[in-house]
Amino acid sequence: MRILFKTSYDDDINLFKHNHHRFWYILLFVALLCLPFLISDYMVGEFTNVLIWALAGMGLMILVGQTGQASLGHAAFLAIGCYSNVILQSNFGLPFVISFPLAGLISGLAGVLLAIPTTRLHGIYLAIATLAASIIIEDIIVLAEPITGGVSGLYAPDINLFGYSINRYVDPSAFYWLTLGVVLIIVLFYKNLLRSPLGRAFAAVRDSEISAQAMGINVARTKAVSFGISTAITGLAGALMGHFAGIFTNETFNVIISITLLLMIVVGGVGSIHGAFFGAIIVAFLPQLLSFFRDWIGNTFELGSIVIPGLESAVFGCILIFFILFEPMGIYGMWLKLRTWFELFPFYRRDMFRRQKSYLKTERMR
Amino acid sequence: MSLLEVKNVTLKFGGVIAVNDVSFNVEEGEVFALVGPNGAGKSTLFNLISRFYDPFEGDIIFDGESLLKHPPHDIANLGIARTFQNIELFEQATVLQNLLVGRHRFRKTNMFSELMFLPSVKKKELENRAEVEKVIDFLDLHPYRDKYIAGLPYGVRKVVEMGRALAINPKLLLLDEPASGLSTEETQDVAFWVEDMKKQMGITILMVEHDMHLVASVSDRVLALSDGKMLAMGTPSEVQNHPAVIEAYIGASDDEAVA
Ligand SMILES: Nc1ncnc2c1ncn2[C@@H]1O[C@H](COP(=O)(O)OP(=O)(O)OP(=O)(O)O)[C@@H](O)[C@H]1O
Ligand SMILES: [Mg+2]
Numbered sequence: 051m052r053i054l055f056k057t058s059y060d061d062d063i064n065l066f067k068h069n070h071h072r073f074w075y076i077l078l079f080v081a082l083l084c085l086p087f088l089i090s091d092y093m094v095g096e097f098t099n100v101l102i103w104a105l106a107g108m109g110l111m112i113l114v115g116q117t118g119q120a121s122l123g124h125a126a127f128l129a130i131g132c133y134s135n136v137i138l139q140s141n142f143g144l145p146f147v148i149s150f151p152l153a154g155l156i157s158g159l160a161g162v163l164l165a166i167p168t169t170r171l172h173g174i175y176l177a178i179a180t181l182a183a184s185i186i187i188e189d190i191i192v193l194a195e196p197i198t199g200g201v202s203g204l205y206a207p208d209i210n211l212f213g214y215s216i217n218r219y220v221d222p223s224a225f226y227w228l229t230l231g232v233v234l235i236i237v238l239f240y241k242n243l244l245r246s247p248l249g250r251a252f253a254a255v256r257d258s259e260i261s262a263q264a265m266g267i268n269v270a271r272t273k274a275v276s277f278g279i280s281t282a283i284t285g286l287a288g289a290l291m292g293h294f295a296g297i298f299t300n301e302t303f304n305v306i307i308s309i310t311l312l313l314m315i316v317v318g319g320v321g322s323i324h325g326a327f328f329g330a331i332i333v334a335f336l337p338q339l340l341s342f343f344r345d346w347i348g349n350t351f352e353l354g355s356i357v358i359p360g361l362e363s364a365v366f367g368c369i370l371i372f373f374i375l376f377e378p379m380g381i382y383g384m385w386l387k388l389r390t391w392f393e394l395f396p397f398y399r400r401d402m403f404r405r406q407k408s409y410l411k412t413e414r415m416r
Numbered sequence: 417m418s419l420l421e422v423k424n425v426t427l428k429f430g431g432v433i434a435v436n437d438v439s440f441n442v443e444e445g446e447v448f449a450l451v452g453p454n455g456a457g458k459s460t461l462f463n464l465i466s467r468f469y470d471p472f473e474g475d476i477i478f479d480g481e482s483l484l485k486h487p488p489h490d491i492a493n494l495g496i497a498r499t500f501q502n503i504e505l506f507e508q509a510t511v512l513q514n515l516l517v518g519r520h521r522f523r524k525t526n527m528f529s530e531l532m533f534l535p536s537v538k539k540k541e542l543e544n545r546a547e548v549e550k551v552i553d554f555l556d557l558h559p560y561r562d563k564y565i566a567g568l569p570y571g572v573r574k575v576v577e578m579g580r581a582l583a584i585n586p587k588l589l590l591l592d593e594p595a596s597g598l599s600t601e602e603t604q605d606v607a608f609w610v611e612d613m614k615k616q617m618g619i620t621i622l623m624v625e626h627d628m629h630l631v632a633s634v635s636d637r638v639l640a641l642s643d644g645k646m647l648a649m650g651t652p653s654e655v656q657n658h659p660a661v662i663e664a665y666i667g668a669s670d671d672e673a674v675a
Contacts, residue, residue: 063538063541063542065533239532246533246537246541247525247541247544253508253513254520256506257505257508258505258506258507261500264492264497265520267489279527279531
């Protein structure tokens with residue numbers, strides 16, 4: 051059992067709550083750094099995929115989990131990031147170090163642009179508006195054929211990083227490390243956001259717009275800023291996705307991707323950075339896991355190879371329903387319970403996490 | 417000059433005249449109470465001062481300046497803080513974080529420095545915490561400091577909301593039924609806190625309260641409203657004994673008896 055004492059205000063705002071956390075997270079990071087030496091190139095690619103999804107997930111998490119705004123259109127910003135990054139490199143000859151942040155910036159600005167007319171919308175209406183944005187982007191990609199390649203798509207060039215060329219098939223480890231670096235920076239930004247006034251303004255808008263306003267928070271502007279940060283991060287993920295996939299078309303970033311992203315953070319655990327990573331692991335490894343089981347069942351019962359169309363979505367759907375019913379905090383919620391169990395051992399009580407009675411809120415402002 | 421001047425303010429919701437030609441002044445350093453039966457328009461007056469609604473007629477002047485030209489999110493910056501009758505806290509945040517949101521008006525850093533958590537941000541955050549810690553001390557909120565609001569008992573929430581308003585460092589504090597739903601002991605605490613806010617912190621307080629006992633013990637002046645109209649204004653005992661006020665309360669309870 052471990053008991054934590056706080057001894058100064060710094061304890062609240064330091065990046066790691068205490069040395070124990072610092073140790074484990076640094077260890078995790080070192081393990082991730084060494085990963086390419088331990089596993090096959092194929093698996094390095096898979097882990098890169100997880101990191102890219104987690105990056106996109108963190109982007110959406112800032113909007114959904116931190117600010118409480120729904121979006122069913124984040125694939126649009128993956129697309130904007132992906133296309134602008136590649137177009138800036140191929141058509142304008144910019145190096146990756148410039149095109150990549152610019153892609154994030156462009157995507158972020160597009161997000162703010164979308165936010166301006168939509169911040170007055172709530173819940174399902176906002177979801178529909180963002181969904182529409184996602185569909186429109188797909189059309190724009192087709193229409194803007196001369197620069198986007200239309201339905202035949204674009205090829206991502208090799209990344210030129212200070213004269214060192216990275217192609218994810220030729221050198222998967224280098225691309226993995228690049229992605230890991232980007233993810234680390236964004237995680238730090240995210241953590242900083244949570245401990246600074248802007249992050250608290252996001253939470254205030256999420257939990258009560260009316261009292262956020264009474265605290266001096268400009269709600270519309272805060273939402274627009276949240277959209278901007280969220281879509282900028284998603285744009286960065288999109289840019290990496292482009293290099294990861296090598297070739298992409300208007301179909302690559304369809305509405306299904308938007309929905310998958312949203313489901314991913316719900317399964318992972320809305321409102322936490324961990325949630326984005328847990329969700330990404332599920333999304334990236336589910337197909338592998340399923341095909342493994344399919345082969346295993348096929349071989350054990352000598353049924354040959356079985357093909358069940360739509361199995362992946364069905365299993366994912368079931369996982370989602372399970373979490374919504376039994377663990378609304380997602381995988382992160384389970385992880386918290388497990389950790390508390392170990393920390394309090396042997397004093398854990400079963401109903402420690404039972405949800406408390408919550409008070410009804412009315413729509414009326416009184 | 418009065419700190420707050422409400423001048424001939426009228427507001428209608430469809431056919432209902434929620435506030436009907438109401439005028440009063442709140443002087444610097446006093447505790448001013450609004451009383452009246454349910455639906456009298458007390459909370460609506462608060463919402464007008466918070467700029468959630470635009471009055472149909474009239475003007476609201478704070479510190480010599482009309483509030484009507486300010487959007488709702490400017491009101492805290494001017495030094496007006498408030499609590500809500502149906503507690504409006506940030507549920508998925510801790511008590512400490514809720515109080516820190518109250519410090520938002522003192523935010524000087526921008527998005528980019530915050531994303532990098534530059535030393536300037538850290539310095540400001542430590543300052544914010546020191547300020548909020550004073551409020552926690554004042555309201556005895558230590559045991560709940562790092563607890564999430566969702567899960568706190570009602571009485572504690574009321575106190576946290578008052579704390580969040582105090583973190584704004586207001587000149588004028590609007591308290592909407594600070595003692596409703598509280599036990600006698602808790603109400604006693606509220607009375608002490610209101611006294612201290614007035615005397616030690618120099619905060620002017622405008623308060624809506626049904627508990628006449630509390631009103632009589634803390635307030636300097638009282639305004640009684642009924643159906644949006646002003647009935648009587650004066651010291652607590654003057655208002656309590658005013659025929660129109662007695663009439664309004666008896667009338668109201670008669671209505672309730674019939675219904
Ligand atoms: N947003 C609104 N829309 C329509 N009518 C409203 C609204 N807010 C208040 N009202 C009406 O305005 C009148 C005054 O309401 P208000 O909430 O100000 O009363 P109150 O004096 O605070 O009463 P209580 O003691 O019950 O809190 C009531 O008739 C109420 O139904
Ligand atoms: Mg009221």
